Structure formats: structure tokens, C-alpha cells
Amino acid sequence: MDETQLDRIETDVRLIKVWLTGNGNPSKGLIVRVDRIEQRFLIVGFVVIPAISGIVSWIVSVVMK
Numbered sequence: 001m002d003e004t005q006l007d008r009i010e011t012d013v014r015l016i017k018v019w020l021t022g023n024g025n026p027s028k029g030l031i032v033r034v035d036r037i038e039q040r041f042l043i044v045g046f047v048v049i050p051a052i053s054g055i056v057s058w059i060v061s062v063v064m065k
Contacts, residue, residue: 022029 020030022032026032
């Protein structure tokens with residue numbers, strides 16, 4: 001590897017680090033954004049799944065009467 005290739009690799013690594021960490025502003029980094037998306041899916045799962053289960057149970061109880 002020559003000097004220019006190493007410089008290019010170093011620049012790419014720095015750019016990836018900025019994208020992941022947000023360059024001093026963690027709320028703009030990919031790591032925090034992905035974590036927020038995962039948390040939203042967990043919250044939606046805890047709310048939507050029981051709600052759908054309740055609706056299905058209600059429909060079944062109405063049909064079975």
C-alpha cells in the first residue's frame with residue numbers, strides 16, 4: 001500500500017466514525033437513531049399486540065354468543 005491509499009482509508013474511517021457517532025452531537029449519529037427506532041418498535045409492540053388481541057377476543061366473544 002502506498003501513502004495515498006492509506007490516506008484514503010484513513011479519511012473513510014474518519015467519515016464512518018462521524019456518521020456513527022454524530023461528530024460530537026450524539027443525537028445525529030446513526031447509533032442513537034437506530035436505538036430510537038428499536039425503542040419505538042418495542043413500545044408499539046407492547047401497545048399494539050395487546051390491543052389487537054383484545055379486539056380479536058371481543059370479536060370472537062360476540063360471534064360465539
